[in-house]
Amino acid sequence: MRVEARSPWYRLARNREASVGLLLIAGMVLGAVFAPLLVPHPPDRMHLDRPLAPPGVEHLFGTDYFGRDVLSRILHGGRISLGVAVGAQALALLLGVTLGLLAGYHGRWVDLTIMRVVELWLCFPDLLMAVGLAVALGPGVPSVFLALGLVGWPGVARLVRGEALSLREREFLEAARAAGTPTWRLLRRHLLPNCLPAVAVAFTGGMAACVMAEASLSFLGLGVQPPTPSWGAMLNQGRPYLHHAPHLVVFPGLAIAACVLGFNLLGDGLRDLLDPRGHECRSGQGYRRWKS
Amino acid sequence: MGERASPELIDSIRRELGLDAPIHVRYGRWLGRTLRGDLGRSWATRRPVLESLITRFPVTLRLTVLAFTLSAVLGVAVGVTAAVREVSGSDYLVRPILLVGQSLPVVYLGLLFMYVFGVWLRITPISGIGDGGLRYFVLPAATLGLYGSVYKARMTRAAMLEVLRQDYIRTARAKGLAERVVVYRHALKNAMVTVVTVLGTGLSALLVGSVLTETLFGLPGIGKLQVEAVWARDYPVVMGCLLFEAATVSGVNLAMDVAYAWANPRIRLA
Numbered sequence: 395m396r397v398e399a400r401s402p403w404y405r406l407a408r409n410r411e412a413s414v415g416l417l418l419i420a421g422m423v424l425g426a427v428f429a430p431l432l433v434p435h436p437p438d439r440m441h442l443d444r445p446l447a448p449p450g451v452e453h454l455f456g457t458d459y460f461g462r463d464v465l466s467r468i469l470h471g472g473r474i475s476l477g478v479a480v481g482a483q484a485l486a487l488l489l490g491v492t493l494g495l496l497a498g499y500h501g502r503w504v505d506l507t508i509m510r511v512v513e514l515w516l517c518f519p520d521l522l523m524a525v526g527l528a529v530a531l532g533p534g535v536p537s538v539f540l541a542l543g544l545v546g547w548p549g550v551a552r553l554v555r556g557e558a559l560s561l562r563e564r565e566f567l568e569a570a571r572a573a574g575t576p577t578w579r580l581l582r583r584h585l586l587p588n589c590l591p592a593v594a595v596a597f598t599g600g601m602a603a604c605v606m607a608e609a610s611l612s613f614l615g616l617g618v619q620p621p622t623p624s625w626g627a628m629l630n631q632g633r634p635y636l637h638h639a640p641h642l643v644v645f646p647g648l649a650i651a652a653c654v655l656g657f658n659l660l661g662d663g664l665r666d667l668l669d670p671r672g673h674e675c676r677s678g679q680g681y682r683r684w685k686s
Numbered sequence: 687m688g689e690r691a692s693p694e695l696i697d698s699i700r701r702e703l704g705l706d707a708p709i710h711v712r713y714g715r716w717l718g719r720t721l722r723g724d725l726g727r728s729w730a731t732r733r734p735v736l737e738s739l740i741t742r743f744p745v746t747l748r749l750t751v752l753a754f755t756l757s758a759v760l761g762v763a764v765g766v767t768a769a770v771r772e773v774s775g776s777d778y779l780v781r782p783i784l785l786v787g788q789s790l791p792v793v794y795l796g797l798l799f800m801y802v803f804g805v806w807l808r809i810t811p812i813s814g815i816g817d818g819g820l821r822y823f824v825l826p827a828a829t830l831g832l833y834g835s836v837y838k839a840r841m842t843r844a845a846m847l848e849v850l851r852q853d854y855i856r857t858a859r860a861k862g863l864a865e866r867v868v869v870y871r872h873a874l875k876n877a878m879v880t881v882v883t884v885l886g887t888g889l890s891a892l893l894v895g896s897v898l899t900e901t902l903f904g905l906p907g908i909g910k911l912q913v914e915a916v917w918a919r920d921y922p923v924v925m926g927c928l929l930f931e932a933a934t935v936s937g938v939n940l941a942m943d944v945a946y947a948w949a950n951p952r953i954r955l956a
Contacts, residue, residue, distance in 0.1 A: 411785075517932075518928075519894070519931065521897055521898075522897070522912060522913075522916060522927075522928075525897075525913060525916050525917075526916050526924075529916055529917060529919065602789070606791050609791050609793065609794075610791065610793065610898055613793050613898060613902075614897075614898075614901065614913060629791075629793065629794065629797070633797065636797065636800060636801055636805060636812075637805055640801050640805070643794075643797050643798075643801070644798075647790075647791070647794035647797065647798070650791055650794065651786070651789045651790050651791070651794065652789075654788075654789040654790075654791075655785065655786060655788075655789035658785065658788055658789055659785065
């Protein structure tokens with residue numbers, strides 16, 4: 395039994411792509427968590443004598459217009475970018491999993507109502523909806539996370555509903571029902587654990603999409619506001635200095651790309667592991683039109 | 687009207703814009719006008735919404751044609767190559783490139799292109815539309831085209847891998863057909879349904895306006911119009927854009943249904 399329980403992790407570690415992804419993510423998360431200990435300079439400290447310094451020994455990734463150390467700001471920006479993504483995913487999963495389970499398990503009018511809301515929600519272009527929400531809530535960290543969470547949940551709900559529908563008729567659920575298990579306990583103890591693999595894949599895809607989306611919102615000027623560093627905001631603020639200081643754009647962009655790559659690799663690995671038939675477009679489907 | 691507008695002025699503008707009516711009445715009015723082909727006027731510029739859409743659309747259309755051609759050709763070709771190589775076990779290059787390509791935000795790709803071709807090599811304009819010449823579209827189209835080709839390549843690869851495992855492919859090889867014929871005539875033709883889907887969704891995503899790319903490169907297309915309208919809370923324009931988007935997506939979906947029947951004769955149009 396123990397071997398059985400441990401084997402998914404073992405198999406995940408054996409998957410080369412997934413391990414690379416996991417390493418990338420671990421590096422990013424550790425960098426963000428321990429940013430205050432790791433950074434060579436405080437992220438808001440201005441060295442006004444050396445603005446726009448190119449990468450060098452003193453400032454590994456160079457400095458920005460105010461002479462702030464880019465490396466320090468990227469590490470601190472990770473806390474915001476990753477934090478927003480985790481928060482948004484938590485919100486999307488909470489709403490999506492709860493409503494998806496209810497819809498899939500109850501069927502009939504509950505299903506009908508929830509799924510119509512989901513379809514209505516999916517009618518709006520994701521980016522436009524997030525922009526609209528961010529404008530309505532006012533720019534800043536909380537509104538980015540709310541906007542991304544609210545954009546992400548219908549995809550999760552649809553996925554979980556599908557899983558719940560296929561599980562509903564299985565014998566173990568019938569047995570639990572026959573034993574008189576109350577509905578909420580049935581959902582939580584019997585249905586939910588069986589949906590978790592699919593949710594895990596959706597989570598990794600959603601994280602990748604959220605990091606990208608934060609960058610997009612901040613690029614449009616709706617995301618994280620200065621002086622708070624986030625990868626997307628740094629990308630946007632570096633834009634005017636593209637001529638003389640391309641490092642202001644290159645490094646934050648690399649951070650985003652590495653992070654997204656990590657989650658994509660991990661997601662692909664998880665999917666191979668949990669669903670060998672392989673559905674290409676399962677992950678992050680809540681953000682399917684988050685394109686260009 | 688400014689901070690110190692009198693209540694009377696505010697009232698008169700509310701009446702003028704029709705904001706004094708309850709929401710269902712306003713929706714009824716909007717629907718009635720729209721059915722008669724009048725999308726209303728922008729609150730910000732007072733110009734008719736339809737006129738804004740018509741003046742902006744050619745920019746988006748041009749970008750779409752260029753980017754779509756690039757991404758379709760590149761995406762399908764790379765996808766087919768990746769699948770064929772993966773089957774023969776010689777794919778060390780394409781899959782990693784696709785994985786990395788999939789992780790680059792479109793804005794980042796655009797900025798890198800700007801730097802390399804605009805700042806460094808100085809062979810293309812960096813942004814703006816200038817006289818509307820083709821050279822102003824080179825960078826944005828390349829950005830969008832490359833960006834879009836990654837997803838198309840991934841999906842094509844997946845579909846091709848599925849088909850290449852089928853028995854009839856082995857039969858085709860066994861009867862001595864050239865590899866080119868096997869791959870393109872037999873395999874790709876059967877993977878076409880997936881390819882058509884991916885191309886179709888890609889096409890409608892481009893046609894409704896690429897918000898980020900148009901903003902980055904300063905192209906006044908539908909995408910830029912949308913963001914500007916949302917920013918300014920210019921609801922008539924937002925509604926107009928959404929309607930345009932719905933119409934475009936439906937149109938492309940219809941065209942896709944016809945293309946399915948061509949790609950797979952087993953699918954009949956009812």
